[in-house]
Amino acid sequence: MADTQHVLDTPSPENRLAVYDDDGYLAEPFLDTVREALGAEDANFLQVVVVPLHESELGDLLRNLDHDERQTLVRLLGEQFDYTALTEVDEAIRLSIVDAMPNEQVAEALRELDSDDAVYILEDLEEEDRTEILAKLPFRERLRLRRSLDYPEESAGRRMQTEFVAVPPYWTVGQTIDYMREEEDLPESFAQIFVVDPTFKLLGAVYLDRILRAKRPAKIEEIMHETRHAIPAETDQEEAAQIIEQYDLLSAAVVDENERLVGVLTIDDVIDIVQQEAEEDFRRMAGVGDEEISDTVITAARSRFLWLLINLATAILASSVIGLFDATIQQMVALAVLMPIVASMGGNAGTQTMTVAVRALASRELDIYNAARIIRREVLIGLLNGALFALVIGVVASAWFEDIGLGEVIAIAMIVNMLAAALAGILIPIVLDHFGVDPAIASGTFVTTVTDVVGFFAFLGLATWWFGI
């Protein structure tokens, strides 16, 4: 995972430059060269150019190759292909590579990986393949991976790395350093070591800089800190990431139900989780929750269909409100021309409030202590902008249709709908959150339904009454 693995075969800076262009995209000459080598099945050339790549660079390369080229690359590189790169591409690409390989070869590849990366690849496979691959692994590794896979999806236990350094509390700093100098079977890289009792119950942890600063005779238990933030393996990955993030930890111990150390969650996983979760909220708001850019047309269309269907239902509801006033519209077509403006402004204002609310709820900046204040704030913002836009649209509508009454009606409807937008935008996420529903996933539909219905009803209803139609 860490930089250290490139100590021996670091590509020269010139090579590095060649992988990406100035905008950070994969450089065209680089991609062309690789493609050419793939076409010519030039394994030697590929070994020089592709093997030194960082896993993320190899991931970017895989993403930009087509299906057949990927298979050729994996085949030509053989054992030298860095399977860690599979954790850098999305599920569709990962499966297209792994499914094409014999299970024997997958097992061989997984042995070279850190356990968290191996689990990442295994968890998406068919049950049958997974069992067969696990059966081909040595006992100890199989046990480790099985344990991770037994934890729920998206839990700390699934994401943890089972390789870590643990020492007893009565060891001295000198003993610990000597142990690390002699021991061959250490994790690829680590930022802290853990302190455990003979049953592997977690007692504490020490960051490496503390060890380096302490004198050799000092006891580990004297320099260790209590791991107040040990993470139960069943914890949801988002919650685990929040703990690591909140306390600025470089890595956190993962413990089982008996408080025994079972793994470590490292900060590079946390970054991925934090990013993923921040995006998820907004994707959900737009109804494209789990979609990946490499999904097929059918998969993507199906995943978006439900959201659009819900939107259709609410749009029909809003239209039926218009239907109530068909007689009014027939007498005054200007109303049909202007009504989408009222609805659209409400929809946008409501979305603004909702976006702020959904993120504030996710980051816990919005809670029971300040909810009343935030609601008041949103209502005031809604009234203020409502008044301003009422003025603007009132003047525009009066001039457009040469009818001051129409301007007055749309101005009042605008204030009413901006107020409704503020209330819907803030209250709907709060209420959904209160009942344990993810506010991101459903708020959008509800909010625009409210602003459409209120917008049409206020404008057309007011016009009917005002003009006595």
Place this chain on the structure above:
Amino acid sequence: MADTQHVLDTPSPENRLAVYDDDGYLAEPFLDTVREALGAEDANFLQVVVVPLHESELGDLLRNLDHDERQTLVRLLGEQFDYTALTEVDEAIRLSIVDAMPNEQVAEALRELDSDDAVYILEDLEEEDRTEILAKLPFRERLRLRRSLDYPEESAGRRMQTEFVAVPPYWTVGQTIDYMREEEDLPESFAQIFVVDPTFKLLGAVYLDRILRAKRPAKIEEIMHETRHAIPAETDQEEAAQIIEQYDLLSAAVVDENERLVGVLTIDDVIDIVQQEAEEDFRRMAGVGDEEISDTVITAARSRFLWLLINLATAILASSVIGLFDATIQQMVALAVLMPIVASMGGNAGTQTMTVAVRALASRELDIYNAARIIRREVLIGLLNGALFALVIGVVASAWFEDIGLGEVIAIAMIVNMLAAALAGILIPIVLDHFGVDPAIASGTFVTTVTDVVGFFAFLGLATWWFGI
């Protein structure tokens, strides 16, 4: 920044439990107790309860206190107040605390902080206050902070920590460990040490686990790795974060224009940046770019106003399209009832496509190599879902208004608008990105303008032609 600072005064696990409730919100009894102590001006009690808090916990507490309570807390704790917590709250709260303090006291407080945290607090202050505070600091610290502040806002130089450990390449591992054992003036915590020549030119870096695993006589230059990912101080923080994230670094060297080591960017900063940048895109799409939940009503209303004004302009444009067909609507009011459905479905489908596109551009998953494929994919999804919803709405509209012709017209308009939505949703972000405009900030307006205009025009135009009005 790291956990180590709590070695001596770790709050007991029971205390920790008391700070937050089961949902992760600040616990009500805890908050009430603190408020009571503030009301009674009980400094001793506050020292026991508040001083052991982690900076992020103190930040959460500050957020939940009102303005006067915050001032009281800072005053009563005096030197024991952990000013690092100011980096955990948003700008409005930070300024309300710092502005109320005499500059003398701010300078005193800043001396205790890591340089990156000090800069974080200084950068928001008025020029005059900042100069006065800097003048009160010792020469070396002033120089360090000035150097950071001289780099552009949101650059790596601004976010870097200027405390780091650097050693010459010819030192042995033993010498290095001895140095760290003796030296008092080391950073609070660190994950790697840097290797520099006498002019401080960066030669490489060594992770601490490499040092611990090496034998004492080994030379640093033998175990160091080339820092391929040194970050020029002028680099934008987002780009810097991407490098650290891509290569799973725990920290990265920041270098000046002569490739001399000037600071280090640590991964906890990166998490904040990654989260901030992922959110920014979506906030921009909703037109609430830089808003913070603690902003005043006026500030928030003003920041949202522009987006709403743009939306008003585009809504009027869409309405003027309706105005073209006022005669048609007068003859057939059902059109006015149904037309928002076509526009709304297009708007939602376009937003879905746009959300996927904006994030794919930001993460560089969408580039010139696959743009054609992604565009084709979006068009196919649009046509597929368009055909499905055309069928549904066609049947609904025919039944509702007992007019099969109307059902046919709306079905065709639906397909046309869903296709327009797909094209607008994918092409607009790509084109904006190509011309160097952030696709997040402007895509939303353009996309819904297209779907509104096309939706109304297709539906009303088709109806006019179909029914020969």
